Amino acid sequence: MNGPNIEKILITGDEIQERVRQLAQQISYDYEGKVPILINVLKGGVLFLSDLMRELRVLHEIDFMSVSSYNDGTDTSGVVRILADLSINIEGKDVLIVEDIVDTGLTLDYIRHMLLARHPKSLRIVTLLDKKERRRVDVPLDYVGFTIPDAFVIGYGLDYRQKYRNLPYVAIMRPDE
Numbered sequence: 297m298n299g300p301n302i303e304k305i306l307i308t309g310d311e312i313q314e315r316v317r318q319l320a321q322q323i324s325y326d327y328e329g330k331v332p333i334l335i336n337v338l339k340g341g342v343l344f345l346s347d348l349m350r351e352l353r354v355l356h357e358i359d360f361m362s363v364s365s366y367n368d369g370t371d372t373s374g375v376v377r378i379l380a381d382l383s384i385n386i387e388g389k390d391v392l393i394v395e396d397i398v399d400t401g402l403t404l405d406y407i408r409h410m411l412l413a414r415h416p417k418s419l420r421i422v423t424l425l426d427k428k429e430r431r432r433v434d435v436p437l438d439y440v441g442f443t444i445p446d447a448f449v450i451g452y453g454l455d456y457r458q459k460y461r462n463l464p465y466v467a468i469m470r471p472d473e
């Protein structure tokens with residue numbers, strides 16, 4: 297099997313696990329006595345969600361959405377099409393969106409407004425990675441794992457042509473293979 301063309305490991309598996317534990321601790325504290333619905337936007341965030349929820353100390357539910365954003369190859373356009381919607385009614389509920397990465401912010405901005413229109417009691421966002429310098433629209437991020445530079449990253453849910461999501465670490469890749 298050909299491996300990815302890795303330039304360097306940006307965040308090790310141990311560093312991710314430690315940070316996920318810290319985030320879960322903070323979220324458990326903030327949501328004490330509540331039963332939040334964790335909403336995951338497929339597919340990149342599935343590893344983060346599954347690790348995060350195992351560390352949470354509050355009762356919670358999970359649900360998934362699948363979206364596709366039309367893009368020109370490298371950039372998101374901000375026009376999002378819903379491929380699969382939530383199965384839970386979020387009206388009056390405490391909602392926490394769980395993302396793997398926020399880049400331009402366009403996808404999340406769209407989803408956030410769509411979910412707000414359903415009148416949740418509260419809506420917060422947790423992202424493992426924040427590629428801050430790429431932001432084109434301001435999205436309020438309540439919990440951030442790591443701020444990372446503008447580089448092509450794979451692993452821990454993030455793909456290159458749908459592969460390498462299983463890597464336990466986040467690595468910078470030269471997408472030229």
Ligand code: PRP
Nearest residue numbers: 338339340372397398399400401402403
């Ligand atoms: C990633 C990520 C976010 C979005 C962020 O998903 O999970 O949803 O891109 O980009 P933005 O901030 O520029 O909008 P992607 O479209 O790569 O799909 P995937 O999770 O299935 O890999």
